[in-house]
Amino acid sequence: MKIGSPREIKPQEFRVGLTPSAAREAVSHGHEVLIEAGAGMGAGFTDADYEAAGARILPDAKDIFAQAEMIVKVKEPQAGERKLLREGQVLFTYLHLAPDPEQTHGLIESGVTAIAYETVTDDRGGLPLLAPMSEVAGRLAPQMGAWTLQKANGGRGVLMGGVPGVRPANVVIIGGGVVGTAAARVAVGMGANVTVLDRSIPRMSYLDDIFQGRLTTQYSSQANLAELLPEADMVVGAVLIPGAAAPKLVTRAQLPQMKPGAAIVDVAIDQGGCFETSRPTTHADPIYEVDGVMHYCVANMPGAVARTSTIALGNATMPFMLALADKGWRQACEDDPNLLNGLNVHSGHLTYYAVGRALGIDVLSPALALKQ
Structure with missing residues (x-):
């Protein structure tokens, strides 16, 4: 051939x-x-x-x-x-x-x-050809979010890990799959205060075990997300429905509840994004602002590495x-x-x-x- x-x-x-x-x-x-x-x-x-x-x-x-x-x-x-x-x-x-x-x-x-x-699937129901890029995009997400949070880029000017006497950034990750786990690993490593939302009890138990108390897990519901958004410095969208459009989990009406200059990183943008205000961007022009919230929605994040x-x-x-x-x-x-x-x-x-x-x-x- x-x-x-x-x-x-x-x-x-x-x-x-x-x-x-x-x-x-x-x-x-x-x-x-x-x-x-x-x-x-x-x-x-x-x-x-x-x-x-x-x-x-x-x-x-x-x-x-x-x-x-x-x-x-x-x-x-x-x-x-x-x-x-x-x-x-x-x-x-x-x-x-x-x-x-x-x-x-x-x-x-x-x-x-x-x-x-x-x-393409595997015998366990996984997505073996998506997983490597999900891993890369997940690890990149907190890095890109941290850059977006810098004041020169329109962000809140918050350092992920804080410093002695100053609280670290609050990072909310929606979805505890491959992307969410990779994002959590890097965000925790950067010293942020991390919460992962998921609907799978076994998955949350797994995250609790591997992170040994270094992050918080919560059941993913509209009520829990609405409670977390006002305190979040960064929200990472890491939700996937294989082959289908991503669900819109954060609406535009909710953005004013977030802190001015907070960062959204939508890793699900290839599947339409899981924030109502998401639209694809490029590495050349990656960030835009809606209602005071900075959006990073690059559709080919792994292309950066x-x-x-x-x-x-x-x-x-x-x-x-x-x-x-x-x-x-x-x-x-x-x-x-x-x-x-x-x-x-x-x-x-x-x-x-x-x-x-x-x-x-x-x-x-x-x-x-x-x-x-």
Whole structure:
């Protein structure tokens, strides 16, 4: 199979879909790997690194899309890239379709078979291709929130860990999953006063155990959140419903209850965000203010640490990428129901129910898609 990886064109996205290590593995399996010139530079990988791995360097993205049978990316295809996709081609990348009707309709119209990293599952019900980036984004969230809290950036001017005689920042994390746990780990390490909200009693017990009293857990309810917001210096949104739009847990009407200059970091922004006032931003212009509250809503947070993120993502995606290339997408998905859960679009049909519910689009069963 011809596997292609173009340079990412989303603003300030420095990751790349294939590492030289993944390229080498694919070549060793008998596949041809095509890399756009300069695609890996943002993550510290040169064209020479890919050539040493056996890949072929092509001058621009049009060549990659024209020749490759499978496109491996990081971020969702942008408008110009969607025009280059074709029927029968496989797209393997993050998609986050639920809050993005334009992309969804574009992929359906292209006829491509699109498998989304974020909905591939494992035998325990986890999301193995989302987890590495959730871990990165979670660890970044308190760092970015601390920067947002600085007075020069419009924040309250509060130091996360305080100093002797001055209280530390109050950090509220909504969601105790991979993102929330990673965010809590860093925020606690920075010396903040951390509260994690979740609805799973076993998960809260787990957090209590691993943090040994260094944070507080509370059941996630509207009443508890409303009680915490007025005292919060930072609120991290870390809620995920796989493949679906994130629930809006903090409304605009609640913002005036928060302290002027408090920071919101919405890690769920890829799925539409869990604050009513959230809208996607970029690393070039990451912060905006609504009703005195500073919002950090960068939609590709892990792109800021592109080398770490690319390697972590490549480690997770490589086995699935090789299965798709070795067997073809149909056989690979028939053999692995977890990979089939990643099928979001096929040959002019939407194939993921949560996206269909979010956007009001009819859905073709993935099992039926396999037979088409």
